[in-house]
Amino acid sequence: MSSQGPCSCCQNETDQQKMERIGQIIEDYRHKEGNLIQILHMAQGIYGYLPMELMEFISDRLGKPLSEVHGVATFYSFFSTKPRGENTIRVCLGTACYVRGGRKIVERLQDILGIEVGETTQDQKFTLEVMRCIGACGLAPAITINDRVYKQVNPEKLQTIIEKYY
Amino acid sequence: MINLMINNKKVTAREGQTILEAARDNNILIPHFCYLEGVHQVGSCRICVVEVEGAKTLQASCVTEAREGMVVRTNSEKVRKARKLVYELMLSDHPRNCLGCSRNQNCEFQKLGELMQISDFRFEGEKSKTFLDDSSPSITRDTSKCILCRRCVTVCNQIQGVGVLNVQRRGFKSVIGPADELPLNSVNCVYCGQCTTVCPVGALQEKDSTGKVWEALFDPGKRVIIQTAPAIRAALGEEFGLAPGTLVTGKMVTALREMGFNDVFDTNFTADLTILEEGTEFLQRVKAALTGKEAVLPMITSCSPGWIKFVEHTYPGELDHISTCKSPHMMLGALAKSFYAEKIGVDPKDIFVVSVMPCTAKKFEITRPEMQSTGYPDVDAVLTTRELARMIKDAGIEFTTLEDGEFDNPLGLSTGAADIFAATGGVMEAALRTVYEIVTGRELPFTGLHVTPIVGLEQVKTAELLIQDPVPEYAFLDGVTVKVAVTSGLSGARQLMDQVARGESPYHFIEVMGCPGGCISGGGQPRPTNQEIRQKRMQAIYQEDEGKELRKSHENPFVLRLYEEFLGEPLGHRSHELLHTHYTSRSRRKTEG
Numbered sequence: 001m002s003s004q005g006p007c008s009c010c011q012n013e014t015d016q017q018k019m020e021r022i023g024q025i026i027e028d029y030r031h032k033e034g035n036l037i038q039i040l041h042m043a044q045g046i047y048g049y050l051p052m053e054l055m056e057f058i059s060d061r062l063g064k065p066l067s068e069v070h071g072v073a074t075f076y077s078f079f080s081t082k083p084r085g086e087n088t089i090r091v092c093l094g095t096a097c098y099v100r101g102g103r104k105i106v107e108r109l110q111d112i113l114g115i116e117v118g119e120t121t122q123d124q125k126f127t128l129e130v131m132r133c134i135g136a137c138g139l140a141p142a143i144t145i146n147d148r149v150y151k152q153v154n155p156e157k158l159q160t161i162i163e164k165y166y
Numbered sequence: 167m168i169n170l171m172i173n174n175k176k177v178t179a180r181e182g183q184t185i186l187e188a189a190r191d192n193n194i195l196i197p198h199f200c201y202l203e204g205v206h207q208v209g210s211c212r213i214c215v216v217e218v219e220g221a222k223t224l225q226a227s228c229v230t231e232a233r234e235g236m237v238v239r240t241n242s243e244k245v246r247k248a249r250k251l252v253y254e255l256m257l258s259d260h261p262r263n264c265l266g267c268s269r270n271q272n273c274e275f276q277k278l279g280e281l282m283q284i285s286d287f288r289f290e291g292e293k294s295k296t297f298l299d300d301s302s303p304s305i306t307r308d309t310s311k312c313i314l315c316r317r318c319v320t321v322c323n324q325i326q327g328v329g330v331l332n333v334q335r336r337g338f339k340s341v342i343g344p345a346d347e348l349p350l351n352s353v354n355c356v357y358c359g360q361c362t363t364v365c366p367v368g369a370l371q372e373k374d375s376t377g378k379v380w381e382a383l384f385d386p387g388k389r390v391i392i393q394t395a396p397a398i399r400a401a402l403g404e405e406f407g408l409a410p411g412t413l414v415t416g417k418m419v420t421a422l423r424e425m426g427f428n429d430v431f432d433t434n435f436t437a438d439l440t441i442l443e444e445g446t447e448f449l450q451r452v453k454a455a456l457t458g459k460e461a462v463l464p465m466i467t468s469c470s471p472g473w474i475k476f477v478e479h480t481y482p483g484e485l486d487h488i489s490t491c492k493s494p495h496m497m498l499g500a501l502a503k504s505f506y507a508e509k510i511g512v513d514p515k516d517i518f519v520v521s522v523m524p525c526t527a528k529k530f531e532i533t534r535p536e537m538q539s540t541g542y543p544d545v546d547a548v549l550t551t552r553e554l555a556r557m558i559k560d561a562g563i564e565f566t567t568l569e570d571g572e573f574d575n576p577l578g579l580s581t582g583a584a585d586i587f588a589a590t591g592g593v594m595e596a597a598l599r600t601v602y603e604i605v606t607g608r609e610l611p612f613t614g615l616h617v618t619p620i621v622g623l624e625q626v627k628t629a630e631l632l633i634q635d636p637v638p639e640y641a642f643l644d645g646v647t648v649k650v651a652v653t654s655g656l657s658g659a660r661q662l663m664d665q666v667a668r669g670e671s672p673y674h675f676i677e678v679m680g681c682p683g684g685c686i687s688g689g690g691q692p693r694p695t696n697q698e699i700r701q702k703r704m705q706a707i708y709q710e711d712e713g714k715e716l717r718k719s720h721e722n723p724f725v726l727r728l729y730e731e732f733l734g735e736p737l738g739h740r741s742h743e744l745l746h747t748h749y750t751s752r753s754r755r756k757t758e759g
């Protein structure tokens with residue numbers, strides 16, 4: 001899945017409005033099989049991440065135990081229970097990228113951003129993640145920032161790439 | 167019938183049975199961890215694998231149905247290797263300090279290791295982070311011992327319908343617990359302890375109170391009173407190797423005396439008392455309803471504190487339906503520190519009341535601030551059946567060889583109606599035996615006084631009772647059909663409560679027990695508890711009832727004398743002070759201390 005920060009059309013939505021929208025989604029999906037994952041997915045799309053209050057809200061509205069909602073949200077790596085940065089950087093660690101320096105890119109990014117994989121910078125600018133092959137193996141190593149793919153990334157160039165997002 | 171071969175033995179299985187169940191019914195044991203009788207299976211632990219001829223891979227026998235002509239091997243080289251590997255991997259993330267573990271010698275994980283003769287530890291794995299949760303007065307969780315079998319998750323979600331336990335996170339980091347590592351006392355856990363009875367290891371346990379009780383026994387300044395719930399006598403023997411369903415009432419009393427308890431009372435006595443109080447409360451409510459006054463019906467029983475906590479969290483708007491009667495052991499505690507204290511001339515502050523209960527929720531119940539009707543806690547400590555057994559063994563008592571003893575009076579005599587409190591449907595039957603006779607002057611019109619439609623282990627049971635020719639005082643009940651419902655296990659309670667909350671409940675009186683089958687399979691009872699064992703314990707309970715000369719609570723002479731000498735009348739002033747209580751609405755999270 002791709003990750004966006006808050007999309008522009010909803011940027012000015014208040015938390016209250018977001019909750020209402022999520023509440024509506026819960027109603028629409030209430031009787032669908034396997035609805036929890038879909039609801040969490042959309043809720044994260046609207047809210048950006050899945051804080052405890054939001055999981056409680058979903059649990060109450062859906063009539064499913066909080067332990068189950070939280071269990072699912074912490075099982076799948078595409079859910080995040082902590083706020084995400086405005087931009088998500090993902091480093092490919094598929095075989096080709098791994099062999100051609102993916103690991104080094106991760107280390108370099110951790111240094112530059114001062115965070116570990118899975119964390120978000122203090123200024124909420126970047127979240128750093130790793131992923132599996134994205135099909136750019138011919139031009140490994142690859143990273144993505146939001147929806148944009150960067151190929152044949154040179155660790156020395158990372159600083160310049162990142163600066164574009166400030 | 168399905169015919170198949172297991173280990174060269176011709177066996178038959180019922181339609182829909184799994185290989186594991188078919189094997190078990192033919193005395194072939196296949197090790198299992200995640201399997202839980204009677205519930206939809208997850209098939210996640212893989213310890214139960216078997217070889218099925220023609221199948222490419224080993225099959226999890228707990229989820230694979232037996233089929234005609236199947237050829238199964240539970241002990242081939244391939245199976246043994248795979249089972250050993252699974253076991254060793256589990257073991258690599260286990261603390262292995264059996265000597266310091268309360269499940270030592272009573273642990274399914276340890277036992278399997280012994281059977282497989284695991285002696286060298288091939289894998290020395292990284293150990294999961296220990297998370298010890300002893301926040302609640304009832305249950306302790308030690309995640310380091312958890313083998314992730316998920317039986318507790320199944321019980322808490324599917325049987326109890328509470329759902330505070332689930333798998334959190336994934337892979338090596340997965341733990342079984344409430345959301346977000348919240349401690350049990352800040353979620354809606356009802357402390358029923360059903361999870362502790364299915365946990366194969368020492369990861370889920372009752373909170374230990376044995377130390378506190380030994381201390382009281384050693385304190386020369388304390389008068390230590392013990393009482394035992396109706397369900398203990400039908401299960402305690404199992405802890406000493408006796409067959410399920412063996413009644414050990416007399417031996418239990420003797421053991422308690424030998425341990426040094428000053429008075430050995432019977433919670434059954436206050437079970438009889440409960441019937442008089444609760445029966446009167448019911449008649450009052452019905453009278454009000456039928457004579458056009460405000461009355462909340464159905465009335466629902468209150469002797470199961472796990473059930474009470476469940477309503478407080480889940481249906482806080484319906485608390486008026488719950489009878490105000492305290493649970494029987496709380497009544498006995500309150501009487502021990504008032505009526506009995508006076509009688510023997512001992513200051514209630516020097517009395518220490520211990521309750522032996524089949525229940526872990528009762529450990530929480532005694533901490534409720536309203537349960538202090540004499541200014542001191544009504545009950546000072548609750549031991550589960552399992553804890554009492556540990557203490558008896560620790561005291562060096564050869565339980566099975568003991569002579570029979572008798573309960574002390576005046577709080578020890580009981581009728582058969584009190585015995586059946588232990589099984590689902592029992593409180594209702596006991597109440598009907600008394601209420602019907604008060605209203606009509608005649609005995610309950612059922613063979614052997616058993617209200618057959620509400621006897622048995624089904625989840626929800628109902629009965630109707632037509633009242634004809636009542637005594638003049640209850641003329642308003644003439645021609646009324648009293649409708650009752652009985653359920654045990656909280657997912658059944660949810661069905662009945664949803665009706666109540668919608669205002670659509672057709673019943674006048676509902677009995678709810680928090681644990682499936684009632685107290686006979688409470689969260690503090692011996693392990694294992696399964697359907698067959700429940701059945702046997704229940705038979706023992708009815709046998710105890712039928713063996714008694716007095717089988718109706720209102721015939722208990724000591725209860726009648728208690729009203730004469732001390733309480734006055736049911737629902738009188740003193741009763742209100744000592745025997746009745748109120749409830750608290752609780753949110754589903756971050757509540758109560």
Ligand code: SF4
Pocket residue numbers: 260261262263264265267268269270271273274275276311367368369
């Ligand atoms: S849970 Fe069982 S195997 Fe583990 S330490 Fe306790 S007794 Fe030993």
Ligand code: SF4
Pocket residue numbers: 305321322326328329330331354355356357358359360361362
């Ligand atoms: S005590 Fe009952 S409610 Fe609490 S976790 Fe165990 S099974 Fe669930």
Ligand code: SF4
Pocket residue numbers: 311312313314315316317318319342361364365366367369370
């Ligand atoms: S706590 Fe016990 S029952 Fe629950 S998953 Fe762990 S080992 Fe199994």
Ligand code: FES
Pocket residue numbers: 092093094095096097098132133134135136137140141142
């Ligand atoms: S391995 Fe990185 S794109 Fe395929």
Ligand code: FES
Pocket residue numbers: 197198199200201208209210211212213214215226227228229
């Ligand atoms: S018991 Fe069969 S997979 Fe766990």
